[in-house]
Amino acid sequence: MLGFGTIAKKVFGTPNDRQIKSARPIVEKVNALEAEFQALTDEGLIEKTKALSERAKAGEALDSLLPEAFANCREGARRALGLRAFDTQLMGGIFLHRGNIAEMKTGEGKTLVATFPAYLNALSGEGVHIVTVNDYLAKRDAEWMSKVYNALGMTCGVVYPQQPDEEKQAAYACDVTYATNNELGFDYLRDNMKSDLGQMYQRAHNFAIVDEVDSILIDEARTPLIISGPAQDRSELYQTIDKLIPELTEEHYTLDEKTKNATFTDEGNEFLEENLHVRGILPEEQSLYDPESTTIVHHVNQGLKAHKLFEKDKDYIVRDNEIVLIDEFTGRMMSGRRLSDGLHQAIEAKEGCDIQPENVTLASVTFQNYFRLYNKLGGMTGTALTEAEEFDEIYKLGVVEIPTNRPIARKDDHDQVFRTAREKFDGVVKSIKKANDKQQPVLVGTTSIEKSEFLSKLLDEAGIKHNVLNARQHEQEAQIVADAGKLGAVTIATNMAGRGTDIQLGGNVEMRVLQALAETPGADPEETRTRIEAEVAEEKEKVKEAGGLFVLATERHESRRIDNQLRGRSGRQGDPGRSSFFLSLEDDLMRIFGSERLDAVLSKLGMAEGEAIVHPWVNKSLERAQAKVEGRNFDIRKQLLKFDDVMNDQRKVIFSQRREVMESEDLAETVGDMRHEVIDDLVAQYMPPRSYADQWDTEGMYAATLERIGLDAPVMAWAGEEGVDDDVMRERLEAAADEFMAKKAVAFGTENMRNIEKQFLLQTIDEKWREHLLTLEHLRSVVGFRGYAQRDPLNEYKTEAFQLFEGMLDSLRTDVTKKLGQVRPMTPEEQEAMIAQFKAQQEALAADRSEVDSTPSAAGAFEPAEGFDENDPTAFAGVGRNDLCPCGSGKKFKHCHGKI
Structure with a gap:
C-alpha cells in the first residue's frame, strides 16, 4: 500500500519538480525572443546592454529584465564562442539569479551557465563575483568567458595572488570579476587593514556565484582565513619535544581518529613530566598541571598529533624542505596554507624541515561569514542535495536539481x-x-x-x-x-x-x-x-x-x-x-x-x-554510516560558526568604524567626544558622585590628567574653590582640554592635525583589534571547560567576549586621547638635529661597505673568540641562537655548533 507522501508526490510532484515547472514559462519567453536578438548587429547587442543597464539603474526589477537579458547573453555567447545554451542551462541561470544552488551534472556546461545571471545582475553597475576553487580555473574561465562579456559591452577581470595593486583594483572595478574564494576572503581582510580608501580593492558585496559550491562553502569552511604576523622563534622547543614523542608507548596516549584528536593518559603525563624535567624544558619545581605549564602542555599535545594523526603523502608532502598540506577533498597541494596553534611547526620538526616561526593573528574571517556579506548568493555544483539542510540553515540557499540535457x-x-x-x-x-x-x-x-x-x-x-x-x-x-x-x-x-x-x-x-x-x-x-x-x-x-x-x-x-x-x-x-x-x-x-x-x-x-x-543492503548500511559522519561534521561546523558569529558581530562593528574614519574628512568632533569621555571617567574615578571634598583624590586626578590627556591643569587649585563639584570640574577640564588641542592644531596647521588624528585613530583601532583577537582565541580555548560546571560554554563565551569588547573600546578612547595629547610639532633645532643624525648614519654605512669590500676574503673576516675551545661546553654559554657562532665560522650559532 502506498503511503500518503508517495501519493502526494505522484499527484503534485516533488518540491523540486514544482520549482522546475515554475521556470519553464520564463525559458519559453527567452526562446521566443531568440529570432529578434539574432537579427541584431554586433553593435546592436552592446546597445541593448546599455538600454537594459539604464532601466536597471532607474529601478526596474531585474526579474522583469531577465528574458531580454538572457536572450541577449545567449546570442552573445553564440557569436563569441559558437555555443548556443540549452534550455536546461538557461534554467540553471534562472535559479542562480534567484539565489539558489543549481545542481547540474558533470558536462552540463556550468561555466557558460554562470554568464547569464552574472550578466543580468551586473546591469545594476554594482559588480558580480564568480568564485572558483583554484587560480587556474579563475584565469581559464575569465579568459574564456570574457569573450562573451566583451561581445555584450561589459568588462571582465580576474583576481589572483601576488597581483600588482593597479591590476587588482582594475579587476575588482570590472562588471564581472573571477576569483578564488581564498583571494576574495584575503582581499576583504587586507582592505580592512588599509589606511586610505583609494587603496582598497573590493566594492560592495552585491552578488556572488560560487562554482563547486559544496567544496567552497562546506569542505573548506572548516578552516578560517587568517592574516598573521611572525611571533617569537621557538624552534628549539619543537625539536626537543619532537625527540621525546617517539619514546612514548601505546599506554601513554589514546587516539580518536573520528575527531582527529590525541590525548595523554595518566601514565603518559607522568612519563612526560619526568622527561621534561630531565631535558630542562619544565622547571624542577613545576608540575604539568600548573597554569604556567599551559604552553608546554599545548606543544607536547601538538607534537603527539603530528606524529600519530598526520601521515606523510596523505595529509601533507615534503617539497623543497617545506611541508605542503594536501586538501583531503580535492587531493591538491595547498601551498601557503599552514596549520595553526603550532601544529605545522610540530610536523616540520617531525620531518626535519626548517621550522618557520609561529604567527600571531592580525585579521581572520570564516568563509561562512565572508559569503554571508553578499546581498545575494548563488552556487553551482554536481553534488549538493546531500548537504541541502546545511546550505539552507547556514546560507539560506535552496538546492534545485536541474534536469540533464539528455537522459543519463x-x-x-x-x-x-x-x-x-x-x-x-x-x-x-x-x-x-x-x-x-x-x-x-x-x-x-x-x-x-x-x-x-x-x-x-x-x-x-x-x-x-x-x-x-x-x-x-x-x-x-x-x-x-x-x-x-x-x-x-x-x-x-x-x-x-x-x-x-x-x-x-x-x-x-x-x-x-x-x-x-x-x-x-x-x-x-x-x-x-x-x-x-x-x-x-x-x-x-x-x-x-x-x-x-x-x-x-x-x-x-x-x-x-x-x-x-x-x-x-x-x-x-x-x-x-x-x-x-x-x-x-x-x-x-x-x-x-x-x-x-x-x-x-x-x-x-x-x-x-x-x-x-x-548486495543493496550493504549500500544502504554504508550510506547510513556516511550520513552519520556528515551529520557529525555539520554539527562541528555549526558549533564553530556559533562561536565565530560572536567575533563576526564585533568584526563588523570595527570594520565599519574603520571605514567611517577613512571616509571622514574631519575627525575633530569624534576625537573630541573621546577626550570628553576620558575626562568623564577621570572625574568619576577621582571625584565620585555624592562624595565630600575631603574624599576627593585631586593629586591622583592631576597626575592622571597629565598622563592621559597631556594637560597640565590646576586641578588642585580648582578643587579648593568654593562651589566646585564634579560637574564644574568636568566642564573646566573639558574646556581646558579643548583649548589645549585647538592650540596644538594651530601649531601643526589644521590640515596636518586632521591627518594626524585620522592616522592615530586607525593605528590604535588596528592595535586594539589585534590584541582583542588574541584574547578571544585564548578565551575560546579555555571556555569549553565551563561545561564541567554545568554552564553553557557558548553563553559564557558570548558574555565574556562582550565584556572584553567593551573594555577594548574604553582603552581605545584612552589610547587615542593619550597619543594626541603627547604629540607636538618639532622645533627648528630638533629638525636640524634629526637631519644631522640621518646624514651621520648614512656616512657610517658607506664607510662600513668600503671596509668590507677591502677585506681579502669573507672567510678571513671572522676569527674564533679568544680562548675558544669547542670541546668545552662553557664556550657556548649565553650564545643566542641567532648570534654568530663563537667558533669564527661566520655562520649563525643555530646553523653551526648550535645545530640540533
Missing part, C-alpha cells in the same frame, strides 16, 4: 565488499585489466597519494599502461584529465572534485588542437581543428562501443558527495558509462564506523578468499 545512460553497480585490502586490490586490478582488454577507458579513484602510488605499482606489475593524477602531478592535471576518455586510457586520480576539465570520450578537442598547434606552429588552425575533430569523433564511437568511461572507486569517502562527484565523471551528456565501488573491511570508513557486524556476517556466509559480497 550510465550503469551504477552495487558496491563490492572484500574481507581484506589485498583481496580488494587484486579485484581492482582484474577489473581494470578486463576493461582495458576491450579498450574501455578507466578512471580509478583513490583517497590518498600513498594508495594511488601503491595501485600504480600493481598496474605496472600487471603490465597495464596508465597515468597518475595526484598532488605531485598538479601541473599536468588538465592534460591528464583531458586524455582520460581516450580509447584504452587508464587514469588513477586521487580526487576528482572541481578539476574544471571535462573527461570527453575520444579525447578533448580543444586540448588536442592547442597541443598540435604548439608542436607545429606554422600549421593552419582551421585545417588542424577539422582534422582533429574528425579523429576524435571516430575514436568517440569506438569508446561508446566499448561501454563508455568506466569509473572504478577503490574506497568510499566520508562524504557521499565526493563519491557522487567521482561517479558523475562518467555518462556526461547522455554518453554510456559504468561506475563501481570496490571496498574492504580494512578501509578507513569501514574500520572506524563499525565493520565488526559486517565482518561477522561475512564470516557466517563462509566467503572464499578473493570473493566479494554484493
Whole structure:
C-alpha cells in the first residue's frame, strides 16, 4: 500500500519538480525572443546592454529584465564562442539569479551557465563575483568567458595572488570579476587593514556565484582565513619535544581518529613530566598541571598529533624542505596554507624541515561569514542535495536539481565488499585489466597519494599502461584529465572534485588542437581543428562501443558527495558509462564506523578468499554510516560558526568604524567626544558622585590628567574653590582640554592635525583589534571547560567576549586621547638635529661597505673568540641562537655548533 507522501508526490510532484515547472514559462519567453536578438548587429547587442543597464539603474526589477537579458547573453555567447545554451542551462541561470544552488551534472556546461545571471545582475553597475576553487580555473574561465562579456559591452577581470595593486583594483572595478574564494576572503581582510580608501580593492558585496559550491562553502569552511604576523622563534622547543614523542608507548596516549584528536593518559603525563624535567624544558619545581605549564602542555599535545594523526603523502608532502598540506577533498597541494596553534611547526620538526616561526593573528574571517556579506548568493555544483539542510540553515540557499540535457545512460553497480585490502586490490586490478582488454577507458579513484602510488605499482606489475593524477602531478592535471576518455586510457586520480576539465570520450578537442598547434606552429588552425575533430569523433564511437568511461572507486569517502562527484565523471551528456565501488573491511570508513557486524556476517556466509559480497543492503548500511559522519561534521561546523558569529558581530562593528574614519574628512568632533569621555571617567574615578571634598583624590586626578590627556591643569587649585563639584570640574577640564588641542592644531596647521588624528585613530583601532583577537582565541580555548560546571560554554563565551569588547573600546578612547595629547610639532633645532643624525648614519654605512669590500676574503673576516675551545661546553654559554657562532665560522650559532 502506498503511503500518503508517495501519493502526494505522484499527484503534485516533488518540491523540486514544482520549482522546475515554475521556470519553464520564463525559458519559453527567452526562446521566443531568440529570432529578434539574432537579427541584431554586433553593435546592436552592446546597445541593448546599455538600454537594459539604464532601466536597471532607474529601478526596474531585474526579474522583469531577465528574458531580454538572457536572450541577449545567449546570442552573445553564440557569436563569441559558437555555443548556443540549452534550455536546461538557461534554467540553471534562472535559479542562480534567484539565489539558489543549481545542481547540474558533470558536462552540463556550468561555466557558460554562470554568464547569464552574472550578466543580468551586473546591469545594476554594482559588480558580480564568480568564485572558483583554484587560480587556474579563475584565469581559464575569465579568459574564456570574457569573450562573451566583451561581445555584450561589459568588462571582465580576474583576481589572483601576488597581483600588482593597479591590476587588482582594475579587476575588482570590472562588471564581472573571477576569483578564488581564498583571494576574495584575503582581499576583504587586507582592505580592512588599509589606511586610505583609494587603496582598497573590493566594492560592495552585491552578488556572488560560487562554482563547486559544496567544496567552497562546506569542505573548506572548516578552516578560517587568517592574516598573521611572525611571533617569537621557538624552534628549539619543537625539536626537543619532537625527540621525546617517539619514546612514548601505546599506554601513554589514546587516539580518536573520528575527531582527529590525541590525548595523554595518566601514565603518559607522568612519563612526560619526568622527561621534561630531565631535558630542562619544565622547571624542577613545576608540575604539568600548573597554569604556567599551559604552553608546554599545548606543544607536547601538538607534537603527539603530528606524529600519530598526520601521515606523510596523505595529509601533507615534503617539497623543497617545506611541508605542503594536501586538501583531503580535492587531493591538491595547498601551498601557503599552514596549520595553526603550532601544529605545522610540530610536523616540520617531525620531518626535519626548517621550522618557520609561529604567527600571531592580525585579521581572520570564516568563509561562512565572508559569503554571508553578499546581498545575494548563488552556487553551482554536481553534488549538493546531500548537504541541502546545511546550505539552507547556514546560507539560506535552496538546492534545485536541474534536469540533464539528455537522459543519463550510465550503469551504477552495487558496491563490492572484500574481507581484506589485498583481496580488494587484486579485484581492482582484474577489473581494470578486463576493461582495458576491450579498450574501455578507466578512471580509478583513490583517497590518498600513498594508495594511488601503491595501485600504480600493481598496474605496472600487471603490465597495464596508465597515468597518475595526484598532488605531485598538479601541473599536468588538465592534460591528464583531458586524455582520460581516450580509447584504452587508464587514469588513477586521487580526487576528482572541481578539476574544471571535462573527461570527453575520444579525447578533448580543444586540448588536442592547442597541443598540435604548439608542436607545429606554422600549421593552419582551421585545417588542424577539422582534422582533429574528425579523429576524435571516430575514436568517440569506438569508446561508446566499448561501454563508455568506466569509473572504478577503490574506497568510499566520508562524504557521499565526493563519491557522487567521482561517479558523475562518467555518462556526461547522455554518453554510456559504468561506475563501481570496490571496498574492504580494512578501509578507513569501514574500520572506524563499525565493520565488526559486517565482518561477522561475512564470516557466517563462509566467503572464499578473493570473493566479494554484493548486495543493496550493504549500500544502504554504508550510506547510513556516511550520513552519520556528515551529520557529525555539520554539527562541528555549526558549533564553530556559533562561536565565530560572536567575533563576526564585533568584526563588523570595527570594520565599519574603520571605514567611517577613512571616509571622514574631519575627525575633530569624534576625537573630541573621546577626550570628553576620558575626562568623564577621570572625574568619576577621582571625584565620585555624592562624595565630600575631603574624599576627593585631586593629586591622583592631576597626575592622571597629565598622563592621559597631556594637560597640565590646576586641578588642585580648582578643587579648593568654593562651589566646585564634579560637574564644574568636568566642564573646566573639558574646556581646558579643548583649548589645549585647538592650540596644538594651530601649531601643526589644521590640515596636518586632521591627518594626524585620522592616522592615530586607525593605528590604535588596528592595535586594539589585534590584541582583542588574541584574547578571544585564548578565551575560546579555555571556555569549553565551563561545561564541567554545568554552564553553557557558548553563553559564557558570548558574555565574556562582550565584556572584553567593551573594555577594548574604553582603552581605545584612552589610547587615542593619550597619543594626541603627547604629540607636538618639532622645533627648528630638533629638525636640524634629526637631519644631522640621518646624514651621520648614512656616512657610517658607506664607510662600513668600503671596509668590507677591502677585506681579502669573507672567510678571513671572522676569527674564533679568544680562548675558544669547542670541546668545552662553557664556550657556548649565553650564545643566542641567532648570534654568530663563537667558533669564527661566520655562520649563525643555530646553523653551526648550535645545530640540533
